[in-house]
Amino acid sequence: MHRPHDESVRAHPSPASPPSAAVPGLVSDGSPDPGRIDPAVLGALLDRHGWRRRGGAAGRYSRWSPPGASAGGTSLLVPESRTFPDCADLIGEALTALAHSSAPSARDVLIGLAVPSDEVRWWRDVPQGPAGTVAWTVQEQLRTAARGLLMAGALAARGPAGYHGARHRHQARALLEGVLVPPAPGGRSLTAFVPVATGRPAVAALHQALQAAREATDHQRATGRLDAYDSAVALGVSRELTEALIALVRGSEGAAVQTQWSPGTPRPKGLAGRSEPVEFTPGDLPALRAAGLRYLRSEPSVPVRLTGTVVRLRRAGPQGAGVVRLRVLAGAEVPHVRAALPEDAYRTAGHAHLAGVPIRLTGRLESRGGFRRLTDALDVAAVPVDAAERDRLLKSLREEPYEPCELLGE
Numbered sequence: 001m002h003r004p005h006d007e008s009v010r011a012h013p014s015p016a017s018p019p020s021a022a023v024p025g026l027v028s029d030g031s032p033d034p035g036r037i038d039p040a041v042l043g044a045l046l047d048r049h050g051w052r053r054r055g056g057a058a059g060r061y062s063r064w065s066p067p068g069a070s071a072g073g074t075s076l077l078v079p080e081s082r083t084f085p086d087c088a089d090l091i092g093e094a095l096t097a098l099a100h101s102s103a104p105s106a107r108d109v110l111i112g113l114a115v116p117s118d119e120v121r122w123w124r125d126v127p128q129g130p131a132g133t134v135a136w137t138v139q140e141q142l143r144t145a146a147r148g149l150l151m152a153g154a155l156a157a158r159g160p161a162g163y164h165g166a167r168h169r170h171q172a173r174a175l176l177e178g179v180l181v182p183p184a185p186g187g188r189s190l191t192a193f194v195p196v197a198t199g200r201p202a203v204a205a206l207h208q209a210l211q212a213a214r215e216a217t218d219h220q221r222a223t224g225r226l227d228a229y230d231s232a233v234a235l236g237v238s239r240e241l242t243e244a245l246i247a248l249v250r251g252s253e254g255a256a257v258q259t260q261w262s263p264g265t266p267r268p269k270g271l272a273g274r275s276e277p278v279e280f281t282p283g284d285l286p287a288l289r290a291a292g293l294r295y296l297r298s299e300p301s302v303p304v305r306l307t308g309t310v311v312r313l314r315r316a317g318p319q320g321a322g323v324v325r326l327r328v329l330a331g332a333e334v335p336h337v338r339a340a341l342p343e344d345a346y347r348t349a350g351h352a353h354l355a356g357v358p359i360r361l362t363g364r365l366e367s368r369g370g371f372r373r374l375t376d377a378l379d380v381a382a383v384p385v386d387a388a389e390r391d392r393l394l395k396s397l398r399e400e401p402y403e404p405c406e407l408l409g410e
Contacts, residue, residue, distance in 0.1 A: 032113040034092035039079045042091065044263035045112045046078070048119075049105035060084060066103040107182055108191060112262070115180065117193035118203040119260045122146050123277070124188055125253040139187035141247065146190050148244030149257065150176055153206025154199075156236030162295035163239040165370030166334040175202045196265045204268040207259040209236030210278040213245065213288075217280070220287040229291040239295040242288045245280055249288075254281045299367040306331035306374065307360045307383060310353035315346060322346040326374075329358055332365055337374045339363065345380035352382040359383060 043062065047053070050067035054075070061084060064076045076094040079087045095113070098106040111117065122145070126138055154172035155164045180193040194203050212235035219228035229237060248255045256277035261267040280288075308326030315322025321342050328334055339361070341349060352359045363377040 032095060032110070034095060035088045037091050037095075037113060038264060039081055039084075039087065039091065041264040042094065042109075042113065043078050045109045046076070048112075048260060048263070049108050051076075051105065051109075061090065066101060067105060068103070104182075104185065108193075111180055111182065111193050115178070115193060116196045116262045116264050117180070118196060118200060118262050120146075120150065120192045120194060120203060120206065121258045121260070121277075122149075122190045122248065122255065124248065124255045126188060126251065128188075134187035136187075138251070139184075141251065142184075142187060142190055143181075145244050145248035145255075146181075146192065148240065148247060149206060150179065150192065150194070150202060152238060152241035152244050153204075153209060153236070154202035155240055156205035156209050156238060157201035160234050160236060161238055161299065162233050163299035163367055165299075165367060165372070166336075167371050168333050170335070171333065172202070175199055196262050200265075200268065203259055203261075204271060205236045206257075207268075207271060207275065209238075209241050210257055210259075211235075213237045213241060214278050214280070216291070217284050217287045220291070221283070226287075226290055226294055229294060233295075237291075239292045239299075242292040242295070246285060246288050246292070249280050249282060249285060252282070254279060256280070296367070301364040301366045301375070302332075302371070303362070304332045304365050304374070305360070305362045306337065307358050308337070309358050310349050311336075313346070313350055313353060319343060324349045326359070332371075334365070334371055337365065337372055339374040339377045341377055341380060345377065348380050348382060355382070357382050357385050 043053075043064075046064045051064045052067065054063050054065050061077050061079045064078060066075075076097055077090050078094060079090050081087070084090070095110070098110050112119070122142060124138075124142055126134055128134060151172055154175040155161075155168055157175060158164075158168040158171055161167070175198060176194070177198055178195045179199060180195075181190065182193075184190045194200070209232075212232040216228040216232040216237065220226055245255075248257070256279040258277040259275055261271075306326065306328055307330040308328045310324050311327050312325035313322060314324075321340060323338060323340050324346065325336060325338050327336055345361070349359055359380055360383050361374075361377050361380040363374040365371045366373045366375050
């Protein structure tokens with residue numbers, strides 16, 4: 001065994017440290033495999049999370065100490081490359097020490113090793129309470145804003161729009177599956193680990209959109225004009241993004257967002273390898289609010305041809321027009337729509353509902369209300385389905401409550 005001679009710098013867990021099982025997803029049978037970890041990736045993650053490189057043997061290994069004094073002086077030995085004879089042993093000892101370290105950053109390094117992830121970080125400058133605490137509502141505001149920004153990035157990855165509304169929500173959520181958010185003491189900052197395999201498009205879109213929003217806001221504050229926000233739509237800026245930024249900044253003295261790419265994965269083409277935090281202040285709020293309102297008003301309605309099952313019916317009397325609610329099966333990327341129908345079309349929808357078959361119709365999906373309303377509905381017709389599909393639809397309708405109406409029968 002070719003071990004370094006300065007054994008004193010090797011990581012030794014403190015008896016008072018929490019067990020490795022306290023780190024989510026990093027129990028003994030799910031921890032990173034030391035034999036497959038690239039030492040360069042481990043070193044990059046340590047550097048990113050504030051660990052300090054303190055010497056070592058040039059060309060062989062480096063020694064890393066945790067940020068601050070909270071970790072009791074524990075240090076790690078990290079080989080320079082996998083050609084070092086005891087590479088796997090040293091990395092294994094480093095992982096054990098990280099799992100037992102009391103430094104919060106140690107957990108973040110382990111998560112980055114266990115799940116190759118891009119990181120998104122948020123900071124808010126908010127007043128502190130006793131012992132550096134913040135109110136529970138302030139912490140919730142940070143988490144809500146962070147969730148909104150990730151969703152805005154995921155929606156932008158589906159395609160640019162000034163206002164997405166209810167469109168693409170299911171697909172956007174799928175891009176964010178598996179996002180890890182470790183506990184954030186203090187409530188002033190938050191980090192999300194977004195798996196590269198599923199979430200890279202959302203993080204890349206958010207990175208680009210934040211830069212564009214910052215430039216458009218600077219332009220508005222300098223000139224008083226909002227036209228820069230129009231061109232920013234193509235770069236991912238939307239009402240959803242501006243609303244999330246408003247939620248992040250409101251009640252604070254300033255906020256920032258930073259995206260950082262997984263060190264073990266090539267960065268997205270055309271984007272910088274190391275990005276600086278994008279900052280917003282309360283002075284930006286009027287511009288962001290005006291831009292969000294502009295996006296809401298300017299997003300056009302969309303012509304669609306929908307197929308859906310009728311889940312609700314309502315009209316004011318035994319005759320005349322009525323309103324139906326459809327669960328969309330095809331034709332638009334929204335889960336439900338409401339449509340006002342003339343009397344004959346309403347009767348067709350009622351019969352289809354009783355028979356347990358879908359209807360097909362054309363119209364315009366209005367942006368007002370989040371693309372949840374269909375106007376100018378035409379060509380309403382029941383869609384024939386086979387017996388098995390009809391039974392499946394009837395079963396799903398029973399699981400979704402609707403408003404009964406005595407006007408269904410003739």
